[in-house]
Amino acid sequence: MRLTNLKRLGLGAAAGLTALFAMSGAAFAAAPPPDPLNSGDTAWMITSSALVLLMTIPGLALFYAGMVRKKNVLATMAQSFGATGIITVLWMIIGYSVAFTNNPDKNLQQFIGGFDYFMLGKMTLKSINPLAGTIPESVYMFFQMTFAIITPALIAGALADRMKFSAFMWFMSLWLLFIYCPIAHWVWGNGWLGTLGALDYAGGTVVHLNAGTAGLVTALVLGKRVGLGQENMAPHNLVLSVIGASLLWVGWFGFNAGSATTAGYNAGMAAAATQIATAGASMSWMIVEWLIAKKPSVLGMISGAVAGLVAITPASGFVNAQGALWIGLAAGAVCYFSSVWVKKWIGYDDALDCWGVHGVGGALGAMLTGVFASNAINSSAKGWLIDGNIGQLTIQFYDVAAVFLYCGIGTFIILKLIDLVIGLRVSKDVEVEGLDINLHGETVHD
């Protein structure tokens, strides 16, 4: 018995040593690659995605719903919720593919991604998008999906109180595919604007200028609400709007700090910058309004905060705390003027100031990113004030101009197409009686 055991031991040892030698040989030949997954990054990015989704439902839904008249409150919330549903599905089917994967043709790649990820067939459990190399592709796809959701949903602010729900859902779908996806690809998906060096950390141009421009065009195409200037169109419940704006503020940390796609120094600084700019903007809007209109309104404070969130979006991962403060203070004041005064002068009915806050704020933020970007904060950026790179301002301007023009023209075409086929606007009777009961068969009872 003992001899058998000793033999076994000996054989085992020999086998072990042989295996050791074999493995060391194999290590030089073809070792299994280390798993690139970083669990901290992944955890943060899943969280960020949920936070950004919260920004749309119910953040944006409540923010807008509180500002409309009671007869349209459910219809307004339906726009955010409906957008969330349809865009999720379309993103899964084709949106992610054309925005964030590579086009095999090098020339086309400048403008649009590939179709290989149709239905996310190529997204496996362990696939990774090189754009975010330490997290699963499923998470990156989901994160970007939440951006794709909120961008068109923002446009609802311009078309409030008067668009058909069917036309709205078609508009969301076509706008996502033909406007959002290409632009996202240009700036973030290895397209021409990103290659040019445009700095847009979390979507000042891709999301806010984009949605804001679409909002301006939509307001002009749809026309003014019936009774504008005579009817009482005061917000029916600003409590909802305050709750919505607060959810936007908190959720925005997923938006900006999540755009780091990692959980580390950049995410941390982006979060800090976001908070500082937002508060700065809320206070500057409040002070300007206090001086001009004699009273600081609650609507003003929350609008200022949103303006700050918008303006810091492109800059959040590139600026230091001081830059964030200047950007915020500027955004509050500038967006006050664009929402209150410019709108009155020119007379377009951008009902909930989609252009005034998101369009103007996004463009302002994009330009100020060129001013305040700091190489010490983000090694992929060089700004004007700190790094002396005045050329960055020109690149930022190209970004702003390209998005403005492409979105403006494209949105116009899409709207006209939908109008031709099914009609954009509700009838006057429906608009006067209210959208909730006419479009959805529901009301909010007292």
Place this chain on the structure above:
Amino acid sequence: MKLITAIIKPFKLDEVREALSAIGVEGMTVTEVKGYGRQKGHTEVYRGAEYNVAFLPKTKIEVAVRAELVEAALEAIITTAKTGKIGDGKIFVTPLDQVVRIRTGEADANAL
């Protein structure tokens, strides 16, 4: 029997209720209403858009009383609801044909 309808400023409701209780009026119906008389409304401003709101929140009290109690009831309401400023409200007295207590079937004076 008379129905007294009083439109008063909302914050005066408790005082009026106590005064009416003190003279023996043992029930009332209260509604939140909007209205205006000589009191002007106010202006609300939302992101630069001005809205003149003519209607002001008021409270409507309805009490059914025996004819003998009307004077005392009016006195009670006027004394407590008055502030001396525009917007104090108005009282309307209308005749009541019938009153019935649903639980017992008591009618008219027995139901008040």
